[in-house]
Every structure is written in C-alpha cells, then in structure tokens.
Amino acid sequence: MSVKQAVVLIHGIGEQKPMSTLRGFVDAVWTHDEAIHNQYAGSGMWSKPDNVSQSFELRRLVTPQNIAGIETHFFEFYWAHLMEGTSYGHVIAWARSLLLRRPSTVPRQLKPVYWLLIILLTVALLLLAHAVIGRKTGMTAIPPWLSLVSSLLLVPLAGFIVLRVVGDAARYLHVAPTNIQRRHEIRQAGVALLKALHEPERKYDRILLVGHSLGSVIGYDILTHAWVDFNHDPPTGSKDISALEALEELAGSANERPM
Secondary structure, three states: OOEEEEEEEEOOOOOOOOOHHHHHHHHHHHHOOHHHEOOOOOOOOEEEEOOOOOOOOOEEEEOOOEOOOEEEEEEEEOOHHHOOOOOHHHHHHHHHHHHOOOHHHOOHHHHHHHHHHHHHHHHHHHHHHHHHHHHHHOOOOOOHHHHHHHHHHHHHHHHHHHHHHHHHHHHHHOOOOOOHHHHHHHHHHHHHHHHHHOOHHHOOOEEEEEEOOHHHHHHHHHHHHHHHHHOOOOOOOOHHHHHHHHHHHHHHHHHHOOO
C-alpha cells in the first residue's frame, strides 16, 4: 500500500532566501540518495505551487514513490520575513541576559562556552580601551591601513553578522516586550501550517518536521502549541492506547527495581 507523507523544513538564522535551504535539503535526502529510488521513477521530482502556506515565493517539491512505496511532499516553513526591525539594542539586551548572571545558574554543559564568552568579551573590551586611549594620547600602534580596512570592511561585516544573523536568535530566544510580537507571528504561522497539512483532503499519512539551527527551536515550539489541538484521547481499548499503557507499565516496573 502506498504512503503519502509531508516533510516540513524550518530554516535557521541569517538572510535566508525562500526555497534555498529546502532545495539543498531535498538534494541531500532524495536526489543524491540512489538507494531509496524506485527503479522506474528515478530521482526526479516536480516543483508545484505551495497550496498550503499560500505564499507565492514558496514551492512544493513532490517526489514519486520511493523504493518503499512512499510519496513525499517537501514544504518549507519560511519565517525570515517575519523577523524585521532588529537593532543593536535587541542583541545587547539578549547578550546581557545571557552573560550578566550568576555562574551557578548556568547549566553544567554550557559553562565552558559561558566562560569562553566572558574571556573573549573581556579581551575585546581591553583592546577597545587600548585603542581609544592610544588615539587620544597619540600613542596608538595601529597602522593607518589597518584602521582603513577595519572601517571599510570589518565594521560593516560585523554589523551585518550581529543584526542579520545573531539578531534572529536574539529576538526569538529573548522573552522581552519588543520581541513578543515577532515570536507570536512566527509560532502562529507555524501552527497554521500544521493545521492546514492535517486537513483530511490532503490525505497525508504522516507529517515530519525538520529544523535547522534556530529552526529546530521554532519547530519544537510549534509542536508544543499545536499539540493541544490534535491531542485527543483515543477510544478505550484501541491498539494505540494499549501499547502506550504497556510501555508505561514497563517503564514503571523498571524504576521500581533496586539499584
């Protein structure tokens, strides 16, 4: 029996263009993986209008049935256009909430990264102070050509990275009043996409979410908020609930065993 599935890819931070991440993903998991191709269909696919998100910038990439009889529809949940208006203030506020905290509150796994960031920040501030003091006293050791390169290349590049790359994470991960609307719109659009994919006429046997970078966090949030709309109690005596009860009983018996 054939199966039809939908795969939704959620892109990560940065100046992402519509479909760029999805096409690379599909090439990796479908086009170049000859082991899963049906010998009669090959690696071809069809690019069709995205009739779920209703965005004219997105396409739905459809594959023929693979060796297991599964037809896949690839979608991209594109959210970069919802993350506008990022300023240095947003990034600084996020960095302050991460770094200006008691070390004891930092998770054990993140402490090496935390202290590395503290050391790098301290070194950067010392170098900045040295440059400022040296310029005022006329004792700076920075060559003129290096100052020119920094002004024309390094400073704009750093600004682009801070605002267009780091800024996405800063705004989504920092629960501040200036970020709430952006977070809400992204999650709302993601939940709406999942609901549309679950409509009976689409006839998807399963739906998979794949997140890259910050997209994995967004995907988790979308699933969390959409879960209440789809988490209905199964009928008593169904195979699903029986299997779940057996698993819970097995887990409970394992916890009761003496160490």
